[in-house]
Amino acid sequence: MTGERQPLQEAAAQENTVTQNTQWESMANRLMIPLDYPDAGQAKELIGKLKGIPCYMKVGMQLFYAAGPDFVRELKALGYSVFLDVKMHDIPNTVKGGAESVTALGVDMFNVHASGGSAMMAAAIEGIEAALHKNPALARPLVIAVTQLTSTSQTVMNNEIGIPGEVPDTVVRYAKLAAAAGLDGVVASPQEAAAISAACGPAFRTVTPGIRPSGSSLDDQSRVMTPGQAIRQGSHFLVVGRPITAAPDPRQAAEQIIEEMIKA
Numbered sequence: 001m002t003g004e005r006q007p008l009q010e011a012a013a014q015e016n017t018v019t020q021n022t023q024w025e026s027m028a029n030r031l032m033i034p035l036d037y038p039d040a041g042q043a044k045e046l047i048g049k050l051k052g053i054p055c056y057m058k059v060g061m062q063l064f065y066a067a068g069p070d071f072v073r074e075l076k077a078l079g080y081s082v083f084l085d086v087k088m089h090d091i092p093n094t095v096k097g098g099a100e101s102v103t104a105l106g107v108d109m110f111n112v113h114a115s116g117g118s119a120m121m122a123a124a125i126e127g128i129e130a131a132l133h134k135n136p137a138l139a140r141p142l143v144i145a146v147t148q149l150t151s152t153s154q155t156v157m158n159n160e161i162g163i164p165g166e167v168p169d170t171v172v173r174y175a176k177l178a179a180a181a182g183l184d185g186v187v188a189s190p191q192e193a194a195a196i197s198a199a200c201g202p203a204f205r206t207v208t209p210g211i212r213p214s215g216s217s218l219d220d221q222s223r224v225m226t227p228g229q230a231i232r233q234g235s236h237f238l239v240v241g242r243p244i245t246a247a248p249d250p251r252q253a254a255e256q257i258i259e260e261m262i263k264a
Contacts, residue, residue: 025054027261031254032056032083032207034241040067040074047078049250053258056108058083058239069105081108083207083237087146089113092123099127099143104134107141109207111187114145114174121145121181142205144185145178147171147192150210150224168192172199179204190230190238197234209239213257227257228264 033055035043043063057080059072064086075082084107088095095112102110112124124143132138148157148171157163163170171192176199178186185205188196193206210224230238240257247253 023262024258028054028258029056029081030237030261031258032058032237032239033244033254034058034060034085034239035063036060036241036245037063038066039063040071043067043071046245046250047075050254053251053254054079054081055254056081056083056237058085060085061087072105072107076106083107083109083111085111087111087113088124089116090120092120095120096123096127096130099124100131101127103128103131103138103141106138108139109142109144111144111146111207112183114147114178114186118177118181121178121183125182142184144187144205144207145174145181145183146187147174147178148188150189168195172196175200175204185236190225190233190235193230193233193235202234205236206234207237207239208235209241211238211240211243211257213243213260227260231261231264 033046033050035046035057037043037046040063047057057075059075059082063071064084072082072084084102084105088098088110089112090098095116099110112121114121128140128143132140148167152161152167154167157167157170168191171186171188172195175186175188175196179200185207186196187207187209189210190208193208196204196206208225208230211227211230212224213226225233227238227240238257238261244250244253244257
């Protein structure tokens, strides 16, 4: 009997290992790391340190304006999912053209400002459809709307931007508009993730910056949570920048965050 049990025990152990690896990879793909660098060289240095971690790479305005579309193509060739964070905000026809171009580029996600209005957000979907019509082989990217930046405090929103009321109420109102326009989700603080899910349904994605592991500096963020707290609140994607990119060992920092996400 002992000889019979051994293969069964080994098979169970192998199955458990596969499950753990699959869970780790799935959670790693929910971690977004901002490549907030002035040139491709510095970004590639970080990418080299993170090799083997199947995270999302977030390309923002600074790097995209410096390195251009070719850098996005390089990331895709390396197998990374790419979130192009350029926050489109313009007249609907211009946003439609921008959405068509970035869809043709092959990004996995891009964003627009919800404050641009329903027609502008709907135009982004039209741009995606136009690109897919021209090239059916393209994958459809997720398009999400920025609600309120995580650096925006109550005082700034009320007194400077000129929007009355509470920040969470504004965020949920913008999320509802984005959902009605056909978008896939929103960028919001993790503090609003549960309210967004309740208002727009659990399939509506929340991309949440403002993630800070316990003991980390808040930097310029006003509305923050730890990785574990954000996952428990229902965040779909966690954007973690300086706690990883400025860490002495970025790889170790990223792996620790992924493990915290799994435990949550």
